Amino acid sequence: MKSEDNYYLAALARCRGLGSRNIQKLLGKFPSAAAIWQAPREALYLVGGLSSQQVQNLLRFRKENQLLPEQLAEQCQRLGISLCSITQGNYPNILKEIFDPPVVFYYRGQLQPEAVRVAMVGARRFTPYGESTALEFGKQLAAAGLTVVSGAARGIDTASHKGALKTGRTVAVLGCGVDVAYPAENKRLLQEIPERGGVVLSEYGPGTIPLPIFFPARNRIISGLSQGTLVVEAARHSGSLITAELSLSEGRDVFAIPGSIYSTTSQGCNHLIQQGAKLVQEPVDVLVEYGLAAPPKAKMKRQFTPEERQIWQVLSFEHPLTIDEIFDSLPDGEMSNLAFLLLQMELKGLVIENELHAYRRAERE
Structure with a gap:
């Protein structure tokens, strides 16, 4: 697929009700995304696979957004944003394996499609125990060669990214455009990740503001990019458990760090362990699953007054x-x-x- 065709694919992905699976079916019937965007009504009906309502939605969307592919191309170029489509060689193969992979995603930074990645997720309202654990695990896993994936949310996500940046790479998957800093206090973090060899990515186009409906969909990409998911600290009904469940449904590894039986912020992790998640007490418990050894611990040279x-x-x-x-x-x-x-x-x-x-x-x- 030519690079300019990616923007037609990105435009199709914005059509409500079409969905990535239907777009992939259409790609099997038409020579390019541009051909789908320009196809007459009769051709869309004849290929089959789309309902009458979906065809009508696409026709209406195209009519109202005729210049959208060109506008997306200009916007991405102006903002320094790259676009990756499921038809390209640099699209991570592990992400293609999930039930509903995004047909395109936008990103800033350096893609490493074959990197070994582990997601780290947890509560937004964390305890000092959760924060220090996320920082330490992020730091040690990245130092050993794993890429840490998280969602750049407040709390455990942010601590995981910060820990990983001390020694290696991290990937932030957003529920908004990659040019939008959310939460606002993570603006510098989201700039630093691509500057230091990592990636900030999203299936949502430039300028897209964060909405609650976007975050569950974002979670499937976090787990989809990762060989396993580590839950650091989470309440019994935490949204982080959605990511763990998605990881399980795709046959990926699930790890959990135990906490006090009296702490509400550890109930989710403890429940996952009851259900069969691997109990993790130190980073090497994760590393051995991927044939990696813990890096030698550098002794801090402390100089005190x-x-x-x-x-x-x-x-x-x-x-x-x-x-x-x-x-x-x-x-x-x-x-x-x-x-x-x-x-x-x-x-x-x-x-x-x-x-x-x-x-x-x-x-x-």
Whole structure:
């Protein structure tokens, strides 16, 4: 398929009620997507496979959007967005295998079709345990050569991407256009992913705003791109479990990190383990499934001032502390420049500040 034909295919994908499976049937009957876009009414009826209503919808959509293929081509070129169609060689084969693969997707960054990918998903409202686990697993899995796939949502998704970016590649699958930053606080993250060898992709065209209906459909791409899905932290009825269920339905691996039986944010993971998901306690539990070894752990070279060492000793990896809690835990009970010292330690990579402005150690002992 010629590259310009991709934009006719992208235009067809925007026709409501047509669907990717019907578009693929049409591609088997017509020589190109452009030929489908330009086919007369009689030809569309004669090929079979489409209902009368679907033919009418397509004819009406074409009439109202005659210049859409050309407009999409211009828009993508202007915004630096690439388009990949299911007929192209760089379309990931693993994504073709799912029940309803997107016929096209838009992307920014570098596609690596044959990369070994694992999805990491979880709650938007996470605990410090979930955040630190997602950061650590994202970092270790990417360092071992896996590409971490997630949805760039608040919470576990964001932590997974950030962890992976420290050592390797990550893929963000959006429920909006790839030129739209959602959530807004992830604007820099979504710029950084393609800059550092990863990919931001979506089946929705440029400028598409996020709508609730788009996210369940987005989840099938997250699981579809991945050999397995790791659920880090999720409530019993979390949307993250949809991704795990999709992964199961496609015969892919499902992993889950256990949590406290008293934590509502771990009930979903614990339930998945009951249902047969592989219990994961450390990154190597995932890596062995794909014949990969854990990377050698680099020892952080820590250089502390005496005051920084006092702060370090009251912090932990799992439980972030606010400035007031740190102050109260210091042996002297006074350190007037505590906020400045924490900033310096963050710049050195010794501590991490979370969204609630609480601090923890950057690595486990």
